[in-house]
Amino acid sequence: MWTRAPARVTRADASDQTEAMTISTMTASAPRVAPAASRPANPARHLPSLTGLRWATAMLIFGHHLMAVEYFGGTAGTVWGFLFEAGKTGVTLFFILSGFVLAWGHKPHQSAGSFYWHRFARIYPLHVVGVGLALVAAATLVPEIRADGPAPVVANVFLVNGWVPDWWQAGNPASWSLVCEAFFYLSFPFLIRPLVRLSARGRGVVVVASLVLVALAPQIAAISPVPMSSASTPLLRLPEFVLGVTLALVMKSGAWMPWKLRYTLPLAVAGYALSEAPPIPGTDIHPGLAATVGSFALLVASLAAADAHGRSTFLARPLWQELGRVSFAFYLVHLLVIASVSSSWPDGHPQLPWRHALLLALAAFAIALAIAWVLHRAVEIPAQKWLLRHDRSRHVSEGTGAAVGGTAPVAVSAPAR
Numbered sequence: 551m552w553t554r555a556p557a558r559v560t561r562a563d564a565s566d567q568t569e570a571m572t573i574s575t576m577t578a579s580a581p582r583v584a585p586a587a588s589r590p591a592n593p594a595r596h597l598p599s600l601t602g603l604r605w606a607t608a609m610l611i612f613g614h615h616l617m618a619v620e621y622f623g624g625t626a627g628t629v630w631g632f633l634f635e636a637g638k639t640g641v642t643l644f645f646i647l648s649g650f651v652l653a654w655g656h657k658p659h660q661s662a663g664s665f666y667w668h669r670f671a672r673i674y675p676l677h678v679v680g681v682g683l684a685l686v687a688a689a690t691l692v693p694e695i696r697a698d699g700p701a702p703v704v705a706n707v708f709l710v711n712g713w714v715p716d717w718w719q720a721g722n723p724a725s726w727s728l729v730c731e732a733f734f735y736l737s738f739p740f741l742i743r744p745l746v747r748l749s750a751r752g753r754g755v756v757v758v759a760s761l762v763l764v765a766l767a768p769q770i771a772a773i774s775p776v777p778m779s780s781a782s783t784p785l786l787r788l789p790e791f792v793l794g795v796t797l798a799l800v801m802k803s804g805a806w807m808p809w810k811l812r813y814t815l816p817l818a819v820a821g822y823a824l825s826e827a828p829p830i831p832g833t834d835i836h837p838g839l840a841a842t843v844g845s846f847a848l849l850v851a852s853l854a855a856a857d858a859h860g861r862s863t864f865l866a867r868p869l870w871q872e873l874g875r876v877s878f879a880f881y882l883v884h885l886l887v888i889a890s891v892s893s894s895w896p897d898g899h900p901q902l903p904w905r906h907a908l909l910l911a912l913a914a915f916a917i918a919l920a921i922a923w924v925l926h927r928a929v930e931i932p933a934q935k936w937l938l939r940h941d942r943s944r945h946v947s948e949g950t951g952a953a954v955g956g957t958a959p960v961a962v963s964a965p966a967r
Contacts, residue, residue: 597654599853600647601874602865607647608877608884611640612915615885619892621911623901636825636842641727642790643846648731649794650850652738654802656746662739667941669735673878675933676925677728680882681707684722687886691893695723718782724885726782733784734791745796750805756796760789765840772834790843797851801858808851811863815852821845879930880922887918 613630614637616622622630685703688696697703697720705711706721712729719726745756763770767780767789780786800806808814820841827838856863864870891914892898900910 597651597854597857598866598871599857599863600651600850600865602863602867602870603850603853603874604644604647604877605870605873606865607640607643608881610634610637611881612884612888612918613637614640615888616911616914619888620899620901621888621892621914622904622907624903626904626907627901636822639822639825639842639846642843643850644727645730645734645787645790646794646843646847646850648734649791649796650798650847650854651794653742653745653795653798654854656742658746664941665739666735668938669732671934671937671941673728673731675937676879676882676930677709677722677725678707679925679929680722680725683883684886687890691890692886692898694898695719695889697721712782712784715777715779715782718779722882722886724882729782730784730787730791734788737788737791738795741792741795745792745799750800750803753796753800753805757793757800760793760796761840761844763789764843765835765837767839768829768836769834793843793847794850797847798854801851801855808848808855811849811852811856813852814845814848817845818849876919876922876926879925880918883921883925884914884918887921888914891917 613634617627617631617634617637620627681703684695697706697717702711702714702717702720705714705717706725706729709725709729709732711717711720712726718729745753748756767786771778771780771783771786778786801808821844822842824838824845825842827836827841829836853863853865857866889898891910892900895901900907902910
């Protein structure tokens with residue numbers, strides 16, 4: 551109902567989560583830092599602008615799904631498609647953000663078990679509720695998302711369905727990105743140790759290699775003997791996460807400081823548009839995707855640098871913070887709401903004149919936001935607090951000083967489609 555070819559059009563269609571997530575490292579007072587590139591950014595600083603950015607990203611994804619379900623018809627539909635066809639790249643931004651924030655708050659002495667438990671507590675309770683809501687929607691208003699048998703749904707519950715391309719949207723269609731995030735979380739303790747040890751030059755090589763792999767991902771999927779999708783196979787999305795991790799480490803070391811927001815924001819807009827650029831003729835290599843990922847990574851880094859140096863942006867304002875905290879829940883339910891609201895039209899595609907379509911879109915937005923707020927307050931926060939009280943491995947690591955990659959008290963998930 552919402553998909554085109556997953557290997558290309560849905561390449562970065564969004565998930566935390568990602569994503570959708572609250573971003574906050576340890577709150578501690580920090581001395582004023584000169585903007586010189588030789589001075590490392592303070593990793594103890596809050597990164598509120600990145601929390602606000604998650605909400606802005608969720609809105610791109612919401613707009614993309616309004617286009618996919620065809621709320622707007624005629625000329626309005628053409629214009630909406632022009633604006634939001636690339637909205638699926640919101641998931642790319644979520645993946646970069648996840649890697650950046652986890653590396654920014656990295657605690658070398660947190661055990662792997664404690665790190666995994668924190669990630670589980672962050673995303674899994676709300677994920678299970680999202681799957682339950684999707685099953686209700688599939689049984690009533692949105693039969694198009696029914697899975698062929700229980701196996702794909704069970705795989706979705708355990709966040710492994712993305713490894714089978716035909717199952718990538720089984721269960722809750724939006725949670726495919728959480729499958730990628732689960733793999734990223736599993737990999738993080740093993741990735742962070744060698745990346746921390748690398749020199750600045752070595753990290754530069756990792757950045758370049760990540761961007762090259764992003765461009766090559768569709769080609770790799772096309773020639774792989776094992777079925778893969780550049781849109782949803784976690785291994786092929788890993789370079790976006792690694793790029794975020796690496797840039798955070800480079801910034802923390804003081805080896806590099808990003809450009810200011812007035813330069814990186816226009817670049818991100820250009821990168822957003824370039825995601826739809828055609829591949830190199832005769833191949834499935836997409837340099838435009840690398841440009842998108844690279845420009846998004848620069849935007850994340852410049853926002854983090856502003857926060858770390860006490861120059862928080864408009865995204866750090868209270869309203870954006872509250873919306874950013876709700877964005878994970880919003881991401882998990884928004885597509886179900888969009889499809890349910892439009893279910894009374896033929897094939898679930900209203901294709902309305904712009905005035906009527908806009909009212910319908912506002913209704914879907916209001917319903918999704920209301921449901922998300924309730925889930926955030928009644929499920930996400932209480933479940934996370936309860937689970938973190940049972941973090942036994944954290945106490946073990948604190949007593950033994952085991953040096954394993956981890957994260958500061960950061961709430962990060964990956965939303966989204």
